Amino acid sequence: xxxxxxxxxxxxxxxxxxxxxxxxxxxxxxxxxxxxxxxxxxxxxxxxxxxxxxxxxxxxxxxxxxxxxxxxxxxxxxxxxxxxxxxxxxxxxxxxxxxxxxxxxxxxxxxxxxxxxxxxxxxxxxxxxxxxxxxxxxxxxxxxxxxxxxxxxxxxxxxxxxxxxxxxxxxxxxxxxxxxxxxxxxxxxxxxxxxxxxxxxxxxxxxxxxxxxxxxxxxxxxxxxxxxxxxxxxxxxxxxxxxxxxxxxxxxxxxxxxxxxxxxxxxxxxxxxxxxxxxxxx
Ligand SMILES: [Fe+2]
Numbered sequence: 001x002x003x004x005x006x007x008x009x010x011x012x013x014x015x016x017x018x019x020x021x022x023x024x025x026x027x028x029x030x031x032x033x034x035x036x037x038x039x040x041x042x043x044x045x046x047x048x049x050x051x052x053x054x055x056x057x058x059x060x061x062x063x064x065x066x067x068x069x070x071x072x073x074x075x076x077x078x079x080x081x082x083x084x085x086x087x088x089x090x091x092x093x094x095x096x097x098x099x100x101x102x103x104x105x106x107x108x109x110x111x112x113x114x115x116x117x118x119x120x121x122x123x124x125x126x127x128x129x130x131x132x133x134x135x136x137x138x139x140x141x142x143x144x145x146x147x148x149x150x151x152x153x154x155x156x157x158x159x160x161x162x163x164x165x166x167x168x169x170x171x172x173x174x175x176x177x178x179x180x181x182x183x184x185x186x187x188x189x190x191x192x193x194x195x196x197x198x199x200x201x202x203x204x205x206x207x208x209x210x211x212x213x214x215x216x217x218x219x220x221x222x223x224x225x226x227x228x229x230x231x232x233x234x235x236x237x238x239x240x241x242x243x244x245x246x247x248x249x250x251x252x253x254x255x256x257x258x259x260x261x262x263x264x265x266x267x268x269x270x271x272x273x274x275x276x277x278x279x280x281x282x
Contacts, residue, residue, distance in 0.1 A: 003262075003263060003266055003282075005049050005053070006259055006262065006263055011062060011063055011066060011106065012045070012049050012066060013259070014104045014105070014106070015045065015063075015066040015067060015070055015104060015105045016042065016045055016066075016070075016255070016259075017104070017255060018070070018103075018104035018105060019038070019041060019042075019045070019070035019071070020038055020042065020252075020255045020258075021255075024071070024074040024092070025037045025038040025041060025073070025074070028247050028249070029077070029078075030245050030246070030247070031077065031078040031079065031080075032076060032077055032078055032079055033079055033236065033240075033247055034213075034236060034247070034250065035079045036073045036076050036079060038252060039209055039213065039253070040073065040169055041069070041070060041072075041073060042258055043168075043169045043202075043205055043206065043209065044069050044072065044162070044165045044166050044168075044169050045066060045069045045070060045165075046205065046262055047164070047165035047168045047169065047193075047198075047202060047205075048065050048066065048069040048161050048162060048165040049065075049066070050192070050198060050201070050282065051161045051164055051165060051190055051192045051193055051198070052065055052161055053281050053282075054190075054191075054192040054280060054281045055157065055161065055190055055191075055192055057157065057158070057161075058154070060111070060154075061154055061157065061158055063105060063106050063107060063111070064107070064111055064114050064115055064118065064158055065118070065158045065161055065162065066105065067093070067097075067105040067107050067115050068093070068115045068118040068119050068122075068158065068162055069162055069165060070105065071089055071092060071093035071096070071115070071119055072089055072118075072119050072122050072162060072166070073085060073089060074088075074089045074092040074093065075087070075088025075089035075090070075091065075092050076088075076089070083123035083124070084123075085123065086119060086120045086121070086122060086123030086124070087120055089119045089120075090115075090116040090117075090119040090120040090144070091116075093112075093115050093116060093119055094112055094115075094116050094144075097109075097112045097115065098112065112144075113141075113144035113145050113146040114144075114146055114151070114155055114158070116140075116144040117137070117140045117141055117143075117144050117146055117155055117159070118155065118158050118159045118162055119162075120140050120143070120144070121136065121137060121140055121159040121162075121163070122159070122162050122163055122166060124136055126163075126189070129186060129187050130186055130187055130188060130189050131189065132156045132159050132160050132163075132189060134152070134156070137152065137155065137156055137159065138152070141155070160189035160190055161189075161190055161193075163189060164188050164189050164190050164192075164193035165193075167183060167187070167188060167193070168183070168193060168198065168199070168202040169202065169206070170183060183199060192280065195279075195280050197269065197272075197280045198280060200269070201265065201266075201269055201282075204265050204268075204269070205261075205262070205265055206229050207227070207228050207229055208228075208261050208265060209253070209258070209261070210228035210229040210231070210232040211228040212253045212257060212258075212261065213232055213250060213253065214228055214231060214232055214235070216250070216251050216253065217248065217250045217251055218232070218235045218239075236248065266282050269282060270282045
């Protein structure tokens with residue numbers, strides 16, 4: 001693999017494999033569909049990693065970022081809630097790391113609280129759009145017993161990246177740049193996420209990912225040329241309506257396929273001049 005973070009012994013790969021193999025995102029209910037399942041988590045981890053590469057995180061922040069991205073939606077019981085899943089996901093992550101002092105995410109006991117803060121913050125609306133709210137952050141640090149004084153800026157940076165990475169996966173809803181209201185750069189927090197090339201990358205990943213899911217699970221579905229994400233949304237909904245509200249149990253995409261797709265798309269983008277103009281590190 002030409003990208004170091006995709007190497008088999010990298011922290012990204014270890015965390016990615018661990019969450020992909022886990023049961024945290026397996027459950028489906030009428031209220032909780034595929035929008036926030038492992039595919040979303042895998043993409044948010046990838047976008048987090050790419051943003052982090054461009055924002056100079058230290059090694060500890062990287063581990064915390066990847067673990068937080070991995071668990072950020074683990075407490076969801078609905079695709080739409082009022083943000084309750086922030087605290088619930090933080091609790092699930094906390095329990096997991098307390099019970100597993102040795103873990104593939106390499107989170108140490110004194111880092112658990114920071115992972116929880118980042119997860120809890122991901123559902124909070126910034127008071128000033130595009131800026132992590134320091135007051136709320138300080139409160140969360142107290143809630144999760146984090147001694148914030150020395151590390152506040154680092155914790156804020158990790159939280160900002162998770163929120164931006166999560167937002168970048170909203171590009172899954174369409175192939176059209178113009179309709180991605182939720183990706184208004186003014187609402188994003190990091191300079192990297194605001195770059196056109198990372199948005200383009202996110203769209204490509206989303207389209208390719210949706211293509212895999214379609215081929216594996218809806219081989220007979222009519223696919224509108226060029227918009228896999230929309231077609232997938234339609235076919236999932238259609239299946240549910242025709243089956244009394246029960247969702248189709250989809251096959252997961254094997255992790256090695258996901259990783260090689262990431263690598264292919266990164267490679268194709270790296271070859272384009274746009275990345276250089278935009279000064280995005282891939
Ligand atoms: Fe999410």
